[in-house]
């Protein structure tokens with residue numbers, strides 16, 4: 001069977017109510033930090049998915065009314081008709097590329113803080129809300145419920161007028177009022193909207209019926225529903241009320257978009273959920289209960305897995321958020337038999353972290369994500385070379401690999417050299433740590449391309465000095481030489497009072513551990529002033545290797561950055577389960593051969609731990625030895641420092657930096673300066 005035949009089932013059309021999806025690839029709604037604040041950027045990003053072959057391209061949760069105000073986060077907004085033109089940008093752009101456009105209408109109830117609108121917060125019952133703000137939600141009375149139904153209906157009509165083909169009712173992620181009414185712990189009502197399951201589902205049924213009445217002749221009505229809260233008997237379970245709800249509403253929507261709640265479970269990272277298709281056990285019953293098409297997610301990147309989902313009758317449409325972010329052209333690559341070219345999502349949730357911080361989406365694997373409009377970047381197309389110059393890239397980590405790959409795609413002759421035995425840099429090293437093996441996909445994707453291209457020569461075990469570079473005779477040099485972890489304990493919490501580190505102290509760095517240079521067996525202290533992710537991963541590794549680990553941090557939790565990637569609770573729980581002792585709010589003061597001293601970050605009161613070796617995870621020093629030497633020597637036409645050597649950061653930032661440098665090669669500095677990205681400016685027209 002040819003690959004084309006093997007995957008042809010994925011390209012069958014699917015009827016969804018009154019509309020037809022041209023194939024089974026369905027980009028489910030996902031947040032992106034653009035929304036109503038940056039509608040042009042969102043339109044261009046969604047259009048890129050349509051161009052890449054997704055049959056349905058959804059926007060993100062779209063507030064239907066000021067009582068569902070998610071400010072300061074940049075989600076969709078359709079409070080009134082004035083929001084239509086911004087959403088039109090997306091529907092027109094998606095239609096132009098031949099896909100259907102879907103909108104995820106939402107009322108967030110007590111998940112919204114209403115900080116902008118200052119409207120009362122609405123909920124099934126009186127309760128403190130999830131976000132820590134000094135405002136409680138109030139129980140909706142019957143007139144509130146009637147108003148909510150009207151708001152949703154009116155928003156559906158506006159969505160149709162904005163050109164959407166598929167209109168959602170949304171009860172998922174523990175973020176929406178329809179779901180809040182379903183959950184007994186949030187709904188303590190005694191009227192016909194509370195108590196029995198049928199009563200708790202009443203509001204959703206009304207929203208579905210009224211959306212259909214309003215727009216169902218031309219638009220499909222989709223229902224996004226979390227079938228399981230993954231809390232066992234403490235929450236809604238797929239085998240019990242989850243299934244009963246699907247049975248109750250069975251053929252009411254035109255499409256079931258099913259997943260698990262809350263968002264950290266739905267968008268689980270590979271660190272904690274390595275299995276692609278990880279939601280299947282929860283959602284596979286849905287198709288047995290409804291005649292309507294079903295879409296589901298689970299980080300699907302393998303076309304074989306997708307086909308098996310269809311053949312086994314689990315799904316009708318292959319849903320994807322993150323796989324479509326990492327590779328907007330995933331359907332097109334499958335269609336044209338370019339499976340090996342798929343840029344597979346690594347499940348790191350850096351995309352989510354941007355939304356969590358209220359800034360435009362970015363992606364570790366796809367540096368063009370979020371840059372479609374403001375920089376005009378296309379994930380598959382890059383400008384051809386401007387001359388026959390040849391380039392040298394030193395360092396085959398994420399920055400060097402991306403830079404070399406894009407330069408080779410542009411047509412330049414590329415020499416890539418690295419001192420290490422294997423390419424990959426920090427990706428190779430970090431992917432050997434617990435839970436991070438999928439991160440190697442960042443290097444694999446780029447190496448696949450580089451190894452295909454005759455214009456590329458790769459040299460490993462090649463530590464280059466300035467003389468070596470001069471000898472090579474290449475006049476355009478990109479240095480992606482990375483960064484190394486400090487050994488002196490200096491970091492974000494210790495600039496005012498650098499720790500005193502005795503020469504006799506047993507100090508290790510993350511680089512030591514990743515190089516296999518391990519502390520002596522016994523008690524070990526990991527000091528995390530980096531506060532991103534690595535220290536907790538190392539603690540996990542050492543605990544699994546049998547060390548008695550104490551994790552010390554000036555922060556008030558383990559790995560605070562991982563709140564943005566939806567992992568923090570799991571990170572901390574993992575360490576607790578592994579028996580790691582946690583010492584938070586503690587700043588390193590001194591380290592000697594037999595003791596380590598900390599101070600409470602609030603009171604300064606000191607505490608001592610005795611007889612342990614120490615791993616210091618504080619900050620990195622940029623590796624600029626070669627850069628400094630080449631600058632001093634001169635004689636090059638261009639010298640570019642990129643990636644962690646330019647600015648130690650996330651892998652996503654290293655890839656981005658490598659990509660940017662390749663795009664800007666042979667563009668004049670003035671043009672680059674003038675070409676800093678486009679911005680969506682606030683209109684100052686009269687209302």
Ligand code: ADP
Pocket residue numbers: 394395396397398399400401417418419420424425426427462463464465480481482483623626642643644645651654
């Ligand atoms: P980034 O994240 O910026 O891509 P990495 O730390 O992942 O950086 O990778 C840097 C790579 O550069 C490492 O693989 C390292 O071996 C290599 N490297 C550093 N200095 C030199 C040098 N002088 N010659 C060759 N390779 C080097």
Ligand code: SF4
Pocket residue numbers: 321322323325326344345346347348349350351352362363364365366
């Ligand atoms: Fe996947 Fe990470 Fe990209 Fe998100 S940022 S799409 S999780 S690779």
